[in-house]
Amino acid sequence: MIHLQICQGTTCYVMGAAQLASLATALPDDLRPHVRVTGCRCLGLCRDGAFGGAPYVTIDGDVLARANPEILLEALRARIRATLLPS
Amino acid sequence: MKLNNESDRVKREVLARVARALYADTPAALDRIPLEMRPRGKPFSRCCVYKDRAALRYRVMAALGFRGEDETDELKPLADYAAEVPLRTRNPEPFISILSEGCSACLESQTTVTNLCRSCLARPCAANCPRQAVHVKNGRAEIDRSRCVNCGICAKACAFHAIVQVPLACADACPVDAVGKTDDGRVAIDHEKCIRCGRCQSACPFGAIMACSQLADVILKIKAGRNVVALTAPALAGIFPNAPARLCGALLKLGFSAVHDVAAGADETASREARELHERLAAGDAFMTTSCCPAWIETVRRHLPTLAPFVSHTPSPMRLAADAARAAHPGAVLVFIGPCAAKRTEATLAGSPDHVLTAEELGAMLIARDIDVDACEPAAPVVAGSPLGRGFAVTGGVAAAVAAQLPGGVTSPGAYTVNGLTPKTLRLLAAFAKTGKAPAPLVEVMCCEGGCVGGPCSFEDPARAAARLTSSK
Numbered sequence: 001m002i003h004l005q006i007c008q009g010t011t012c013y014v015m016g017a018a019q020l021a022s023l024a025t026a027l028p029d030d031l032r033p034h035v036r037v038t039g040c041r042c043l044g045l046c047r048d049g050a051f052g053g054a055p056y057v058t059i060d061g062d063v064l065a066r067a068n069p070e071i072l073l074e075a076l077r078a079r080i081r082a083t084l085l086p087s
Numbered sequence: 088m089k090l091n092n093e094s095d096r097v098k099r100e101v102l103a104r105v106a107r108a109l110y111a112d113t114p115a116a117l118d119r120i121p122l123e124m125r126p127r128g129k130p131f132s133r134c135c136v137y138k139d140r141a142a143l144r145y146r147v148m149a150a151l152g153f154r155g156e157d158e159t160d161e162l163k164p165l166a167d168y169a170a171e172v173p174l175r176t177r178n179p180e181p182f183i184s185i186l187s188e189g190c191s192a193c194l195e196s197q198t199t200v201t202n203l204c205r206s207c208l209a210r211p212c213a214a215n216c217p218r219q220a221v222h223v224k225n226g227r228a229e230i231d232r233s234r235c236v237n238c239g240i241c242a243k244a245c246a247f248h249a250i251v252q253v254p255l256a257c258a259d260a261c262p263v264d265a266v267g268k269t270d271d272g273r274v275a276i277d278h279e280k281c282i283r284c285g286r287c288q289s290a291c292p293f294g295a296i297m298a299c300s301q302l303a304d305v306i307l308k309i310k311a312g313r314n315v316v317a318l319t320a321p322a323l324a325g326i327f328p329n330a331p332a333r334l335c336g337a338l339l340k341l342g343f344s345a346v347h348d349v350a351a352g353a354d355e356t357a358s359r360e361a362r363e364l365h366e367r368l369a370a371g372d373a374f375m376t377t378s379c380c381p382a383w384i385e386t387v388r389r390h391l392p393t394l395a396p397f398v399s400h401t402p403s404p405m406r407l408a409a410d411a412a413r414a415a416h417p418g419a420v421l422v423f424i425g426p427c428a429a430k431r432t433e434a435t436l437a438g439s440p441d442h443v444l445t446a447e448e449l450g451a452m453l454i455a456r457d458i459d460v461d462a463c464e465p466a467a468p469v470v471a472g473s474p475l476g477r478g479f480a481v482t483g484g485v486a487a488a489v490a491a492q493l494p495g496g497v498t499s500p501g502a503y504t505v506n507g508l509t510p511k512t513l514r515l516l517a518a519f520a521k522t523g524k525a526p527a528p529l530v531e532v533m534c535c536e537g538g539c540v541g542g543p544c545s546f547e548d549p550a551r552a553a554a555r556l557t558s559s560k
Contacts, residue, residue, distance in 0.1 A: 010337075010460045013328060014450030016096055018547045042459040051103055051454045052124070068093070 002035050002079050004072075005058045009042025012055035016068065020055060023069045031073070034080050093132075094294035099546070100124065101143065102302060102451035105150040109306045110455055114166035120147050133189075142189045149297040152304065154184040172303045173311075178442065179299040180435045181278045182428075183288070189295035192272035193255055198237050200228045203249035211244035260290035262508045262534075263390055282385040284508070284534050285428025285543035298428060298544075301442040302451065308420050309342040316416050317343040318408050318440055320425025321350045321472065322480035322539040325552035326446045332465035337458050338449075339466050345416065349423070350472020352408030353379075353479040353488065359401045361492035364529055372397070374525035376516075377485050379403045381433035382534035386508060393520040397530075404479060405430060409440040411470065424449050426542030429534070445544030481553045482506045482538040486531040503527040507536035 006012075006020050024037040045056045045063060053065035057072060059079050064071065101120065108116040121143035125131055131139045144165065145155040151168050152175070200212075206226045213221040213228065220234035221241050228250070230241070242250040257274050258266040265280035266287050274295060276287070288296045309315050317338045324331045335346045356379060367375050378384060378399040387394050402410075405423050412421050421440035423430055431443045444452075453460065475491055478484030486502030503526040505512050516532070519525040535541040540552040 008328060008461075010327075010329075010450070010458065011454045014447070014454060014546050015099055016546075018328075018551070021551075022548055041461060046454070047457050049107065052100055054454075066096075068096075 002076065002083070003058075003060050004035050004037045004076065005040045005043075006037065006067075007041075007043045007045070007054075007056045007058075008039040009044075009046065011042070011046035011051045015051065015054035017055040017057075019069070020057065020067060020072065023072065028073070031076050031080070034084060035076055092292075094292060095546070097124075097143075098146065098294055098297075099447055099451060099454075101146045102150050102300065102448055103454040105147055106302060106306060106451045106455035109169065109303055110310070114169040115164075117147055117151075117165035117169055120165075138188065142186055145184075145186050145188060146294075146297060149184050149186075150300050150302060152179055152299045152301055154179060154299055155186060156184060169303065173307055175304070178301055178304075178431065178435045180432060181276075181281065181283070182299045182431045182435075183276055183278075183281065183283070184297045184299055185274055185276065186293075186295045186297055187273055189293045190273040190291075191293050191295070192268075194253055195255055195268065197232075198230060198235055198239060198242055198250060198252050200230060200250050202227070203247050204228050204245075205247055205249070207246070209246070211246070212241035212250060215240050215244045256290045256292055257287040257296060260286040262286070262510060262513060263386065264510075280389060282382045282389060282508075282534070283429035283432045284382040288428065289543045298431070298445075300448055301431070301444060302448045305420075305422050305442050305444060306452065314344045314416060314419040315342065316412050316419045316421050317346045318349050318352075318405065318412060318421060318423045319346060319468070320405070320423065320427070320430075320480065320539065321348075321353060321477045321556070322426050322542065322545070322552065323424060323446060323449075324477065325480060325540050325554075325556035326426060326545045326547040327460060328547075328555070329460040330465065332467060333460050333463050335468055336463035336466040337453060337460045340458055340463055341452055341456060343422070344419070345412075346466070346468040347408055347412045347415075347470045348468040348472045348476075349404050349408040349425070350476035350479065351470045352404035352406070352411065352472070353476035353485075354473050355407045355411075356401055356404045356479075357475065357485070357488035358492045360399050360489045362494065363399055363401055364489065365494050368528055373523050374519065374528050374530055375399050376530040376532050377489075379479065379485055380532055380534050381427065381429035382508065383532040385429060385432065386513070386534070390513065391517055391520065394516060397520060397525075403433065404476070405433065405440065406437060408470075409434075413439065415469070426539055426545035427535075428543050446542075447544050447546055450546060477556060480539040480556055482533050482536075483531065484538065485533075486529055489529060501527040502529040502531055505530065505532045506538075507541075508532070508534045 046054050057064050057067045104120045121140035125136050125139040204227045218234045220231045265277045269275045327334050376398050422442045423440045424444045426446045434443045475488040537549040541549040
């Protein structure tokens with residue numbers, strides 16, 4: 001199971017995490033059984049001018065910046081290929 | 088549903104960077120924003136990194152409240168514009184500014200045959216065209232531009248969906264036909280027709296229609312130690328995912344001296360509007376429309392003058408909240424904050440409140456100051472409204488609040504709700520004026536679909552914002 005965490009801090013929410021929350025509730029069929037989605041408090045990644053990278057998410061702890069649905073789905077599929085499928 | 092997109096993200100990042108430069112007293116940083124957002128060697132979205140930077144320069148100007156149209160010197164540093172902010176005494180009106188470097192000069196809305204056309208036997212496209220504009224040549228349907236009126240009948244008739252109507256996003260979004268083209272194909276807005284709804288700004292996929300922000304005025308007044316009071320729109324509690332008390336705490340942390348909930352003004356509007364409706368019906372009027380939506384007021388003024396006698400004279404919640412705050416805080420700077428574009432015009436024309444910020448601009452201030460709303464101490468507004476007042480932000484809420492306030496003994500008159508101004512609903516409203524009749528004595532008009540939570544300057548899904556407001560009742 002892959003753990004996707006969507007930062008719900010103010011910076012990420014304003015910069016687009018609101019949209020990611022909609023995506024999380026409607027993951028495509030190929031991803032849904034493999035991904036657990038949770039929100040989290042501000043990860044602090046946006047501090048000191050780094051808000052240009054918001055919204056931030058983490059996939060099994062690895063930070064993904066400027067997350068949008070396209071980037072996020074691609075990253076989730078890459079993670080599934082790398083970890084869950086036999087090589 | 089309105090989705091966030093990269094164009095919205097760029098707009099918000101510019102606002103946050105501008106806010107950060109102003110907070111840090113580093114106006115020279117403003118001139119570096121285009122370079123920092125589009126560094127050499129990194130991806131760009133237009134033809135080259137330089138055009139992206141030119142467009143970003145005008146976005147910074149708009150964030151500072153200046154229209155690119157008024158630029159006289161292309162080399163004038165952005166820091167010089169920031170220095171002029173404290174000197175201005177009037178907010179920009181009209182506040183809409185065209186980013187001509189950004190406009191892609193999209194095709195006029197037109198009907199086009201694609202290569203899915205199979206040159207079939209039936210040819211319903213040609214047979215059903217009321218203007219004989221469709222002919223099949225060389226194995227494909229062709230549309231004679233000089234005859235086509237863009238009605239779309241051929242597109243609907245085609246069994247292969249081979250004919251498409253190519254939209255012109257900005258003009259198609261405008262409910263009052265105020266968006267047109269210049270001779271070189273770029274967007275032009277007729278400010279005499281424009282009702283300030285902000286829909287074209289949200290619709291343009293190039294972000295080429297911008298609003299001049301009052302963000303810089305507010306930040307600099309707070310920094311100068313002025314007493315600045317926040318008037319928060321009812322919708323704001325739905326747009327932010329946080330507990331309203333934390334949002335109130337965040338506003339205090341930003342330097343606002345007090346927070347007034349505009350829902351209290353909405354309660355007053357509902358009470359006065361109920362009395363007015365009662366009096367009007369007693370005097371023989373057939374119906375009355377609500378008056379809280381500023382884009383609706385502009386629509387009546389500019390397009391439907393025959394409806395003017397039917398519009399309530401009751402001031403909007405923003406105006407009543409501002410009057411109360413003015414009395415409670417003499418000499419204070421009053422700032423309305425909400426998801427609405429048109430409130431800027433309402434406030435500028437009325438001279439009160441002093442400034443209008445959008446939910447996005449408030450978000451930018453919080454980002455610039457590294458304030459996480461959930462980490463703020465909960466606080467209470469000085470003036471709070473009732474659940475019915477908070478309901479003004481969602482379609483049907485105004486009518487519900489007015490009905491609840493009707494003087495004793497009067498049964499609810501029933502209300503008709505116009506959920507979003509479109510060419511169709513505008514024709515309907517015009518018919519109400521012409522016939523002197525409406526489906527119900529009270530006609531609630533919301534320019535934005537869904538109500539204020541569907542406003543153009545929000546970052547939240549309107550349905551989710553509405554659900555938050557409804558559940559907090």
